[in-house]
Amino acid sequence: MRETNWAGNQTFTAERILRPRTVEQVQEAVAAATAVKALGSRHCFNDIADCPGGVQIDLAGLDPVTELDSDAATITVPAAARYGDIAERVHAAGFALANLASLPHCTVAGTVATATHGSGRRNQGLASAVSGLELVTADGEVKTYTHHDGVVVGLGALGVVTRLTLDLVPAFDLRQDVFDGLPWASAYEHFEEIQAAGYSVSLFTNWARDTIDQVWVKGPGRPGADFFGAKAADGPRHPAHAAGIPADNCTRQLGVPGPWHERIPHFRLDFTPSVGNELQTEYFVPIRHAEAAMETMRGLGHRLAPLLLTSEIRMIAADELWLSPFHGGDRLALHFTWQPEPDAVRALLPVMEERLAPFDVRPHWGKLFDQAADYPRLGDFRELADELDPGGKFRSPFVRRHVFGER
Template identity: 50%
Template sequence: MKKRTFIKLSSTLMAAPIFSPLSNLFANDKLKNWAGNLQYSTDRLYKANSVKEVQELVKKYEKLKVLGTRHCFNNIADSTNNLISLREMDQVVSLDTKAHTVTIESGMSYGQLCPYLDKKGFALHNLASLPHISVAGACTTATHGSGVKNGNLSTAVSALEIVTAAGDVRTLSRAKDGENFRAAVVGLGALGVVTKVTLDILPTFQMRQYVYENLPTDQLKDHFEAIMSSGYSVSLFTDWQKKRINEVWIKSKVGKDDAKAKPEFYGAKLATKNLHPIAELSAVNCTEQMGVAGPWYERMPHFRMGFTPSSGKELQSEYFVPRKNAMEAILAVEKLRDHISPHLMISELRTIDADNFWMSPCYKQPSLAIHFTWKQDWASVRKVLPMIEKELAPFQVRPHWGKLFTLAPATLQSRYARLADFKEFVKEFDPKGKFRNDFLARNLYSGAV
């Protein structure tokens, strides 16, 4: 963009009324998600800079959805009516060093929050592969990192502030609200507009990561728990071919028991250079490996804070099964390797501890997440997903809420024991369905509006 154009555009933005649709200024640009596979159903996107402005928007419109960092691959955040952005509400509200909590505005991303916490001497217990996602969006969809003892990102939430459909401000906390809190944290955007999030924090720590190549599947079968417990956070990357795991990423805390990596790990060989999860790609955007110690937030994600890991030209699906069935599920998917591989970029296997949030895929069960990064060819991928879902059906599989799946609504609903309770709870916040969109209508309400 030319400097003169930028200055003119900036002046227009500053002069625009607060409730003018932002997209009207970009009439030639269609609003899409990060991957580019989804075009949103309206160009009416409004910004809010404060809770008061959120309340005014909520009161003004009959239908509304919050649009976060646009990293969802399906239409969970879509609206045919109005979208609201809280991206400019991205400040730390308070840091309570005695209670070990931080309260932030919901537009803040992990990439913004983590360096701040580290400078103050604190850390988060877990992070996702990408630091570019918003904290509120990640928590409301039960997005996760990895670790047999690590709950997903929402398990760090200790309080939420939500603007309801009536424009009222409600606060829910773990300490005071019990089951209502457990219903609200993984809220799928159904309750209202989350404006503040309070997270538990830990003393800061250093980490290092090593990568091993070509782990035989037979070793995984015989030593699954030991392999997945070998670090604070462990990820396995596979293309499902040659009866092996392509790469094992082991992320460990630096401490007194910290040991130098062995040249071999259950038959896998220690990598001699930094690797990308897709071995053919450059590792320049990946977090530092080779055992080099660094801050927790520069090791737990796979990709660096300062870089976009790719242009987004991909599709993603992810399925959760009970960890007790992990190897059965992995071998069931492996049988489909020749159907999967032509359309696949890479798969990742991660473990997540159980939680008690009603709509979390990890509700009351330690889980294995089987992730697929696909080539951007939905016509082909949509034919493969039912095959995967059929193979994983015996394990009561649950899909990631923000990624692509084809599971029938009735089947999906049957996998959530507290779904009826959740829908009753939603009525307290949104009795007329102001925040209900096509995704929620189909998947939670079987299409009934």
């Protein structure tokens, strides 16, 4: 029986999955393969991790040793380490990662390869914390990179990452407060203040109701009980609360302070994250287009709402990584958690992308989308891929379509 991604909407078509136990075995496997791709925790929703007819390399069996350097404030981790696994160690040493995604279940290598992000107007995507990495390239050689803007968001197209070094910040505590029913007019009028109300702020909506369903504020202080017209929630909330999903798998809310790694993710490591039976899409637009892009999605609300479990609005700070959607400027993220209806979702994506096209939209590399964006450094990335992989063994159909522009 063939293996699938986490959501079950992609059946992998690789001939086999290899599970090396040493870096030498990774080198041998890559050198011997004609088509090869690293596999993380399979949380992507498209075919980015597939390798038709070739070999997928699952690194979960590699030496799990991590090295924390307190003087340099860095941690070096194996590629398949999950954020939830390393966070305890980082916290115990008095440090934190500056940001985390909504789920702590993904591998570090897969997360940064796809430019995965959390929330917060001053927080960059998770790939920005990578200060170094080790890469097994097509010929089986191990290359080491330090502060290289081209290799981190690599989409698995440059080689197999075996180790990464992440920058740390001092440990911090946060509380998580949820508010119900934010008027849209308030969201527009007070956009900056709302985003500045916490370290990390998320808005949840189905785009069709008169108010934004919930605002999640993760910050050091207590926001006022009346949050720009929204009311403090009277109990824990799931992001898809309006769709009747209970909050059992969510991190602690109701203003109880706790360590960064138990408050920044929406979902707890020991539970299935989000809803489980779902699909996801996410688009990013420059922050100057925030209001227009939100209005545009509201204009499509009658078509979005029947397919949605929930939708999340976040902000991510700019970086300079070549294929990062946040390259060159702060962006607003418009995320969609869909009902498991792939045909209907796929039919809607070109419509959404056409409406968002005037706003220089870029899709999330790891979620469902129709057309990839053009990036200022795309040409440099192609050159690097050609140099590291002249025979194209990492050039999967996803990479051919979305990086090299082949149909």
